[in-house]
Amino acid sequence: MDAQSAGRVARSLDLLHAVSYFAPEVESRFRELGLEPGRMTYFAGRSAPMGAVGAGVVTSVFYNFNPDLVATVIPKAWELASPRNVAAARFAAVGEAFVRLLGDDVTSSPEMAEAAQLLAIAVDGIPGPEGRPLYAGHADLDWPDTSHLAFWHGLTLLREYRGDGHIAALQTAGLSGLEALITHTATGIGFEKTYARTRRGWTQDQWDAAVGGLQDRELIGRDGTLTGDGVELREVVEDLTDELSWAPWANLGEEGVGRLLELAIPWRDTIVDAGAFPDGLFGARYGQSR
Numbered sequence: 001m002d003a004q005s006a007g008r009v010a011r012s013l014d015l016l017h018a019v020s021y022f023a024p025e026v027e028s029r030f031r032e033l034g035l036e037p038g039r040m041t042y043f044a045g046r047s048a049p050m051g052a053v054g055a056g057v058v059t060s061v062f063y064n065f066n067p068d069l070v071a072t073v074i075p076k077a078w079e080l081a082s083p084r085n086v087a088a089a090r091f092a093a094v095g096e097a098f099v100r101l102l103g104d105d106v107t108s109s110p111e112m113a114e115a116a117q118l119l120a121i122a123v124d125g126i127p128g129p130e131g132r133p134l135y136a137g138h139a140d141l142d143w144p145d146t147s148h149l150a151f152w153h154g155l156t157l158l159r160e161y162r163g164d165g166h167i168a169a170l171q172t173a174g175l176s177g178l179e180a181l182i183t184h185t186a187t188g189i190g191f192e193k194t195y196a197r198t199r200r201g202w203t204q205d206q207w208d209a210a211v212g213g214l215q216d217r218e219l220i221g222r223d224g225t226l227t228g229d230g231v232e233l234r235e236v237v238e239d240l241t242d243e244l245s246w247a248p249w250a251n252l253g254e255e256g257v258g259r260l261l262e263l264a265i266p267w268r269d270t271i272v273d274a275g276a277f278p279d280g281l282f283g284a285r286y287g288q289s290r
Contacts, residue, residue: 119154125251
């Protein structure tokens, strides 16, 4: 399996991990811990495996969020709930959400156990945690005992491993967090522009100023679309991201990847059809690889 094919596989499975950001069970569990609803649950839930880190660390590893937004909820979240309890609550909530969306007959099935084992084989191919801080935090967690949570944990490890590599690729390309968000949105394969800007905490003035800088570098045209140089730079970023994230998929191999997709894609489609994600979330070309 080549790196680009592996990248397409990773992106095709991402929504199965992303249930953790939209399922009402997650916010409900975090409310029980005392966390404030909304952005605090996102930042605390995803960063908890790293411990009680500060806003600077979270901004660094999440990359494309406004640092001022992160600072409104981190480190305050750790005064309300310990990272250990937040991580445990996230697992419990995701388990509940998977059962609700897929049904107990799927989450407790031999097929789910098989998919979890395939992901474990892939994860075993990750060379190590060096330079991958968000992955490293999640990798320190114990694997869950139940199949559907082991499945989600495996997806999460692969996603955060890829995400850490993606940041390295963006840094290599000379794109700041906001510039990365703008250029990715311009491709149409990521979040819808207004959703991306507001959810990442950027003001219209900050967004426009960054667009102006990208226009000066001839990466964004006056019409807001990527120029030829902008398309080429995003291709470099995606190619490098794929290369830096290839090892686990190579370890699983063509046959294992094919079987994983055979099992997991229908589950992904069921979750999407169940309305797990808000309307208007994604750009016009979402689902395309480039």
